Amino acid sequence: MPNTASKDRPRSAKPACASAVDMIELVLPNDTNQLGNLLGGRLMHWVDIAAALSAQRHSNRISVTASMDEMSFLGPVKLGQVVHLRACVNHAFRTSMEVGVHVDVEDFKTGDTRHVSTAYLTFVALDEFGHGIAVPEVIPESEDEKRRYEAANARREQRLRRREEFAELERLRQERAKQA
Numbered sequence: 583m584p585n586t587a588s589k590d591r592p593r594s595a596k597p598a599c600a601s602a603v604d605m606i607e608l609v610l611p612n613d614t615n616q617l618g619n620l621l622g623g624r625l626m627h628w629v630d631i632a633a634a635l636s637a638q639r640h641s642n643r644i645s646v647t648a649s650m651d652e653m654s655f656l657g658p659v660k661l662g663q664v665v666h667l668r669a670c671v672n673h674a675f676r677t678s679m680e681v682g683v684h685v686d687v688e689d690f691k692t693g694d695t696r697h698v699s700t701a702y703l704t705f706v707a708l709d710e711f712g713h714g715i716a717v718p719e720v721i722p723e724s725e726d727e728k729r730r731y732e733a734a735n736a737r738r739e740q741r742l743r744r745r746e747e748f749a750e751l752e753r754l755r756q757e758r759a760k761q762a
């Protein structure tokens with residue numbers, strides 16, 4: 583099916599805070615490893631869900647994960663603790679959006695809160711034919727939103743550079759496979 587011109591539709595603009603998502607998860611036995619610590623993959627799954635909800639709230643479209651930047655786990659999260667994920671669209675480009683997800687863990691017995699991870703994901707909004715569609719611009723309002731908006735520009739450049747490098751490696755791999 584030919585691609586539509588939907589990528590070039592005029593875009594409206596929405597405040598960054600309109601895409602804010604707050605998600606809470608309780609760490610249950612099935613989420614943990616043999617040490618009773620939350621599995622990294624489970625946290626990545628929750629991060630992906632929170633980010634998808636935020637991207638979809640911003641674009642009002644089904645949005646798919648194009649990439650997730652490197653993610654570090656700053657400390658263990660134990661069985662029975664509460665994970666608090668806050669997601670927001672930092673910047674919208676043409677069809678893609680950078681979503682930042684801040685993850686804290688809360689010990690409900692003491693009320694202590696600890697930052698355990700931050701992740702940046704890129705989502706692409708799709709139209710009804712599965713093609714990328716232009717998304718509303720983001721209006722950063724608070725000082726934090728403005729800082730994240732600017733930082734997202736630099737991260738996007740790095741991602742696009744990495745994407746080109748991967749494409750070049752893949753091209754070389756295919757060439758070598760043909761010669762073998």
Ligand SMILES: CC(C)(COP(=O)(O)OP(=O)(O)OC[C@H]1O[C@@H](n2cnc3c(N)ncnc32)[C@H](O)[C@@H]1OP(=O)(O)O)[C@@H](O)C(=O)NCCC(=O)NCCS
Nearest residue numbers: 646647648649674675676677678679704706714741742745
């Ligand atoms: C994401 C996807 C829609 C991009 O499609 P594509 O044909 O490569 O699209 P384009 O080259 O036109 O890029 C579309 C946008 O995505 C961005 N993009 C694509 N790959 C990216 C990556 N790895 N990292 C960051 N941004 C990326 C482009 O910069 C572009 O942004 P812009 O329109 O805002 O300028 C496509 O690769 C896809 O469907 N991937 C699978 C998604 C999925 O199923 N995810 C769940 C995990 S399997």
